[in-house]
Amino acid sequence: MASHRRVRPLGQYSTVAALSRTAATVAAATAAVLAAGGSALATPGDPGGGSSGGGAPVTADDVQHQLDGLYAQAEVAGQQYDGAREKERALQRESVLLQQRVAEEQQHVNALIQSMGSIASAQYRQGGGVDPLVKLLLNAHPDQYLEQASTADQADTVAALKLQQIEEDQRQLVQDRTEAVAQLAQLETLRQSIADSKAQVQQRLGHAKALLDTLTAAQRAQLQQTEADAAGVAAQVAEQQLPSDQGPASGRAAEALAAAESALGKPYVYGSAGPGSFDCSGLMYWSWRHAGVTLPRTSQGQAFAGQRIPLSQARPGDLVIYYGDMHHVGMYAGNGTVIHAPYPGARVRYERVGDMPVASVVRI
Incomplete structure (x- = not known):
């Protein structure tokens, strides 16, 4: 496969001149590729990629210029792929830790509620009514109930403190669950980005292969030898x-x-x-x-x-x-x-x- 770098003789060099020449070459090559719709699939005898004949034959150097642009585009997509994969791995680690924290917080809330069972039972037997603690235990949405209850007025000091702790933990649990859902959605977006970047790379490389296939065996050997030398x-x-x-x-x-x-x-x-x-x-x-x-x-x-x-x-x-x-x-x-x-x-x-x-x- 031919190089997508323009090769110059080694020796003493001027950095400014070298950069100017190379930048112009790559810019021209990339512009030619983009103008052709990204495919750059010109064929020998038809530099513009059209069907009309009579044009000058496409040389190995012409193909080299177009390959420069295709490989540059593929590499851009490849770096986007690398970046998305790096973010995905980091987010996966964060997501696992967050989900573990959510599970631990849920266990902690459950334990606090269970620890109040004996208090609620005792107050129910003594007072004969349905204590707020019992309502909490029986309520399908304890976080909503806790927002409405005035625990300081309806329970003793110990129970009030426990209720306050449950309320705070329940709110943190809801917040962390929301964050976990958002992270999973972000992961899905990243995975789609990874798939898109991968498809772009494969498309550009497919175009490059098709372009190389337009060359004769001798032309391909020439490009390979130039690169090897x-x-x-x-x-x-x-x-x-x-x-x-x-x-x-x-x-x-x-x-x-x-x-x-x-x-x-x-x-x-x-x-x-x-x-x-x-x-x-x-x-x-x-x-x-x-x-x-x-x-x-x-x-x-x-x-x-x-x-x-x-x-x-x-x-x-x-x-x-x-x-x-x-x-x-x-x-x-x-x-x-x-x-x-x-x-x-x-x-x-x-x-x-x-x-x-x-x-x-x-x-x-």
């Missing part, structure tokens, strides 16, 4: 020894970098955070967990997980956030390279830091 050169550059003042900024950064390097060659799978496969933010999450640090799950969250620094001051282990909407992230590996999980169908690899538009660099 660029990754190989980037790996050679990344592995060159760094000066001591350009190494990882901390011991934890060194551990995170070592973990990311151990994942080289693992496949990209959206929504995955290791150990056998990764998406872009999943690789960062997994690598920094090896260093004892828990990052947010999405690239957007990771963009605010540490100190912002200029790209010129990047050290190995720093996070490099890409694109204006921050939908992609890699780890700076030194010598102007990053380790990242590029897109579905590709594998974790080294790449030139300036081959995508850098939004920010974050030091954890």
Whole structure:
């Protein structure tokens, strides 16, 4: 599968110029995809995707531009999926705890009411009437009854205090039950969001596959070879020894970098955070967990997980956030390279830091 990154020769580079060129390329590619209704299914000999002939043949480079846009859209949806899944897991934990609390509160209210049974029975025998406590015990809606009863005037001091406690606990129980119902509704909304994001990813990847199928075997081989050559050169550059003042900024950064390097060659799978496969933010999450640090799950969250620094001051282990909407992230590996999980169908690899538009660099 071809790369969705525009590859440039490695060597001395200008950050501003690199970002301008790459941003223009991606913007043009994405605009072309959106203008085509999101499918970008142009066929050889028909650059516009229409039925009329006579146009110039679609080249591998033309397809590469359109793939850039499709993979970018798929990755945006993938990060939305990751974010919704992260929220879902947190809300599930909160929901379980809240439901446990509701159950405990109900047991506590029941115990308080039962403890007053003997008091109510005694007052009934002595007074011969139906005591408010008995009415409470027999009432199908004790919370409504308690709101109407004046316990201080109708029961002795001990009973009044117990009634007051029951009333307070019953109100808390109703409040917590309402919150639990709201959480379950929110969970359902999140699950629908997860399903929608997953469908968007699959749709974009289906379009990308159809687009690649329009190429000849020779064209596909050309794209694959270009990608392999660029990754190989980037790996050679990344592995060159760094000066001591350009190494990882901390011991934890060194551990995170070592973990990311151990994942080289693992496949990209959206929504995955290791150990056998990764998406872009999943690789960062997994690598920094090896260093004892828990990052947010999405690239957007990771963009605010540490100190912002200029790209010129990047050290190995720093996070490099890409694109204006921050939908992609890699780890700076030194010598102007990053380790990242590029897109579905590709594998974790080294790449030139300036081959995508850098939004920010974050030091954890």
